[in-house]
């Protein structure tokens with residue numbers, strides 16, 4: 001009898017524990033945002049959120065207003081949909097709203113990488129040194145060489161034109177940008193290894209193509225990997241891909257390369273000095289490759305797609321880029337020297353800048369998350385105060401509540417290349433409810449986790465514009481590529 005009492009007691013304790021874990025006992029406390037746990041224990045709204053997060057958040061906003069807490073796969077997320085209040089999240093101290101502890105969980109899941117206390121600081125220091133200001137010059141030179149290598153290798157000549165090749169615009173842009181970026185960041189095949197220069201070049205071309213193919217496989221699995229939605233077979237595929245990239249980018253391999261970027265080199269050295277084991281540093285290299293490449297190729301596709309579909313926008317961007325190139329005493333012509341883009345040239349490209357910002361407004365959809373480190377009051381811009389609960393997460397999805405808000409950006413579905421262009425050189429202002437919106441777009445994130453590669457990406461878009469835009473016709477022809485827009 002006593003035995004059965006113990007068994008029943010244990011089962012009861014386990015059931016209560018499980019119900020607690022599944023969130024069955026959670027109730028909305030005074031001053032907390034509206035709570036919506038959905039109908040499925042533990043999973044809550046997980047399925048809808050994973051299927052279409054924009055649609056899910058829109059529906060929740062219609063039901064609960066501009067702040068609410070939802071249960072998603074065992075985790076409570078408070079979503080803030082009021083863009084005027086974003087500053088209060090972005091600027092809050094780390095002791096209250098922390099990016100790092102959330103990022104740690106995510107990168108462990110998607111890269112199997114375990115950062116130490118210094119990893120983020122190291123990343124920020126290397127990025128400030130090599131991806132911004134004067135340090136950018138070296139990176140851009142390397143990227144220029146990479147682009148020349150992958151774009152110009154099969155150039156025809158005036159006498160001997162090569163036959164046309166067909167390619168989809170998405171594949172073409174992503175492939176070029178990825179391969180050039182990979183070579184610029186992780187170096188080239190060394191020439192002193194006995195191979196001739198041409199052989200080393202050919203190796204870089206073939207090798208970067210192979211890496212791109214594997215990267216795209218990972219890319220396609222990535223969103224569902226992040227949401228823990230992979231099937232058993234897909235999980236096995238992810239493990240195989242991890243092994244491929246860890247080996248490819250391993251400390252042993254990359255130190256045999258030539259021209260590794262300072263950005264990669266400094267971070268690798270810093271982690272080694274901090275005592276991180278070599279196998280973990282190999283994993284970090286893959287994280288860097290993904291951070292640098294996951295968005296850049298697709299963004300270049302969207303930019304060119306919009307420019308190709310909007311002849312007036314294309315013409316104005318071309319005109320500006322032509323002028324800036326001319327003022328720099330350079331000329332883009334078949335067989336001529338390749339273009340060198342400086343910081344000064346970048347600063348004169350306000351039309352292109354606006355077109356890039358408009359492209360990212362319509363295509364970049366980051367979900368910015370912070371972990372709530374202690375019970376805290378959260379002050380909305382209109383004066384309302386909500387209590388956030390320790391252990392929850394707070395999320396911002398600027399694509400829905402900012403980029404696509406018709407009050408801030410009228411006709412948000414229409415590409416307007418000059419939407420962000422101000423004729424007097426000042427930054428254009430945007431308003432909601434008569435109040436100025438501090439961040440009219442947030443494609444690069446904001447605050448502590450803001451993308452350190454944004455200046456580099458700007459440079460890249462400018463560099464590619466004259467090549468693909470201004471003299472696109474001859475270059476495309478000489479590259480033997482004919483573009484097939486969208487849907488491919």
Ligand code: HEM
Pocket residue numbers: 123127131291292293295296299364366367368369443444445446448449450451452453454456457
């Ligand atoms: C159009 C291209 C790009 C877009 C739209 C983009 C977007 C973003 C966003 C939204 C974040 C922040 C994520 C968050 O807050 O959770 C981020 C972080 C990051 N990006 Fe980019 N990125 C781009 C290109 C690049 C490039 C070219 C590099 C490097 C060469 C780069 C390196 C990084 C790194 C290292 C981080 C992590 C920053 C941190 O944790 O503090 N990105 N990026």
